[in-house]
Amino acid sequence: MKVILVDDEKGIVEGLKRMVNRYIPECEVIGTAHNGLEGFKLIQTMQPDFVITDIRMPQADGLEMIKMLKDEGSPIPCILLSGYTDFEYARRGMQLGVRFYINKPVEIDQLRECVYQVMEAIRADKAKVQEVNELRQEVHSRKQEKAWRDVLDLGNDNLELVEKLLQVAQIPMEGAFFGSVLLEFDSNVDGSKEFGLHPVFDHIDRAFKQYRGVFRFRYTGAQVAVILANDKLIKNEDVVRACVLLKQEVYQDLKLSMTIGIGTIQKRVVGVSQSFEEACYALSYKVIKGTNAVIPFPEITNLTGPSHTVPTELIAKLETGLDNMDEAGCVDIIREIFRRMEAEKSMRPADLQSQCLNILLSSVRNMSFHQLQQNDFLGRHILSLDGISRFRTLEHLEEWAVKVIRGIISFKLEHNIPKKKDIITEIKEYVTKHYNEPIKIADLAARFFISPYYLSQFFKQKTGETYVNFLTQIRINKAKELLQNTDLKVYEICQMVGYSDTQHFARLFEKLAGCKPREYRKNTPSL
Template sequence: MRLILVDDEKGIVDGLKKMIGRYLPECKVVGVAHNGLEGVKLIQKLQPDVVITDIRMPQADGLDMIQMLRDEGSKAKFILLSGYADFEYARRGMQLGVQFYINKPVEEEQLRDCVHQVMETIQTDRAKLREVDDLKQEVHSRKQESALRDMLDVGSENAELMEELLQAAQLPTDGASFACILLEFDGHADALKEMSFQQVLCKIDLALKPYRGVYRFRYSGSQVAVVVSHSGAIGYGDLVHRIKTLKEGVYRDLKLSMTVGIGTVQKRAAGISQSFEEARYALSYKVVKGLDTVIPYPEIMDLNERSHPVPEELEAKLEAGLDNMDEVECVGTIREIFRWMEGEPSMSPAELQLQCLNILLSSVRKMSFQQLQQNDFLGRHILSLEGIARFRTLERLEEWMIQVIRRMIAFKLEHNIPKKKDMITQIKDYLSKHYNESISLAELAARFFISPYYLSQFFKQKTGDTYVNYLAQLRIGKAKELLEKTDLKVYEICQLVGYSDTQHFARLFEKLTGCKPSEYRRNLPKL
């Protein structure tokens, strides 16, 4: 503890210094003043924890000094040196919040006990402040994570909503670059237990420490999303290198294997969702690149550019058959695709194998992480170049593809996964019953055994609105009903419709209705 002594009698000051040095080794006298005005300047400069001051001094007495320091916001604790005749001074001291007094002449035991009491008070106050700060930080982190999660899922085309979410996330955007990363840990959803999860977050922070901002959180099951921001440019090669080093360190120290997709660097915050879509897309190519790999998005683009693309109409036809679990349609389409491949004599066996994977990827990419984990047939030994390498002829590849497609349809039927034409209806029905819960796109996708990326695209295609915007409209609609039919306070309604941040709720309400929640209630027609 840092102490300052203020007394106009040098002998008392010297005596206090000796006693403190002898009986209070945890304290250090950092300064001495001999009148109130001198004390004010010294205390403002050195910001001590404790001040022991006489009451009666020239220029400004001890209480005047305390008053001036309190007016300036000083947080120091004061101990008054007072005689038995100084009762009026003591009463004024209490009004100033002074709790501690030492009677003159000062005795060692009294000084030690009084300073120890002050130290305990200071430590208790600091502990309370830390609790408040920790709580504030936790609330801020939760709000930021919620906004970031929505930013990742909302889609890059919704600029207006993106601005709202950027404001809620409090991300610095001036002159900044951004990139997104998606980590997926090998194993089931429990692979990241709470302790190992915190250790992984620490590893991420350490690996990406040179960047100005690193925001990371559990995205879904065994997936961790990372948003990196930096003032100026982000070197993509350096970012990929750091992620590879992170992957090696996580396996070495935590014995966790992970596969990583890395999106491209974006020069504006509105591109964050695009970079995340790219990271998610890159990660889906683990069936080509293998597990326990780092997959930058540009590598996937290069891979696709080198391959012979199957006609889009045939891919769309296969996709429709899978979505509606029509085995006859799917098998027929596979036959058509292979007849087309027979007409491409320049394709090598390796290219044929890769082409089969690319055909399946359009379907596998729609499957959720949980679905892939549960479907053993679509595990690492089937959807991999090593697995396909066994089939060197078109005929055997064709039969293998049909077998995979049949297994995918059987899995969907076994788990009661809705057909494409029914899925949006079921999702809307689920949201109408659970709108007041924290429902991220990733969590919703896992519930319906579909990948978040595909759900985001499909939802927008079928409803004309993003998932995030649809949920916001639903919640605000429920909030309007509560404002109309109840006397609940705005913050209570905010929580009842699924929001934790009242300010964000009020801004969103005003944006979607044109007025604040309180104004909406005030303008309701009188019955």
């Protein structure tokens, strides 16, 4: 630790300096002064860890120097030297926060013991400050994580609420560019302890250090979401390059392999939800690209855009056949699709391969990746796929597609997965019963064995509204019933219908009901 010596007797200063250098190697004398005013200026300039000072000195004594430091907001721990036993000095010193005294002449044992006490006190104070700062940072990070989760769930339709959530979480958004990245680990990430991801978070921070804001948090299971924010344009190629380097360094240092999906860059904060959906969708292509890949969304939009496509009605029939586990019907549809492709004389080999990718996605997108990984056959033929380009003939491609279809149906039968007659109805019934629980779209996707992105799109297609809006309407309707028929407090009703933030609940209620909860209760007669 660094120390400054202040005494008007040069002999005492030199003697103290020799004792510190010889007997207290943990300390370094970085400066000396011979009066209180000189000491005050030196301490402000060099910022030592503590000071050893005499009391009586010209221009300003030791106590006056300590007071000047305290008044300037620089309270430095001090050891007071004095040849006097006057109680008044001790009393004034205690009023200034001085805890350590040494009488002259200074004995080495006394000096060493006192200095070690000061150093221990300094370390304890620093540890407390660090603990408080870490706790404050943890609370701040949690608040920001919750804000981003809410933003991702809200979608692109509510700019006002998105801005409010980020403002409360102290996340700057004016004039910023935003991007999203989703990491999925393929091996032993500790899913139960948050500190298991801290080394990964450190790597993420370093990989994207060029951006003003890097917000990373566990999204679900072995997935980590990363939201990037920057005042200047974020280039997609720079993000891809950083992700490739991140993947390599995480594997090298932590022995963790991962697949990365990357969304497009958005100019407005309301576009973050779209960017994240794109990252999720890109990540889903690991079933094609293989694990341990970096997959930008623009790359996959170009992947399935050949000049010839499988008719939509055949893909729909295939999905229905898979839902009903009709193996013979599915095989017939695969045969028909390939006969059509075979009849297309102008189709190139690249087009044939792209068609198979389309069939494969249609076959597995209603299943969770966790289910696919559980099955040995599917794991060997899909998740560990080196590249569909290895199939050189249409016949090989056709037999491979038939084998995959049969493997999926066999897996469903083996695991007693029920036929899906109307999955959206089942989901709506489940949500209606469990509306008061924190039901994320990812939770529903896992429960009903369907990918989150596909479920989000399919739900809106079938119902005409987003899942978040559907859940919100159910909760608000239930809140109306409780306001009409009970004497419960608003905050109690807020918690009963699944919200933890009363202000957020009140804003949603007013938006849908046209008035605040208390006004609704006042204006609506009890039944």
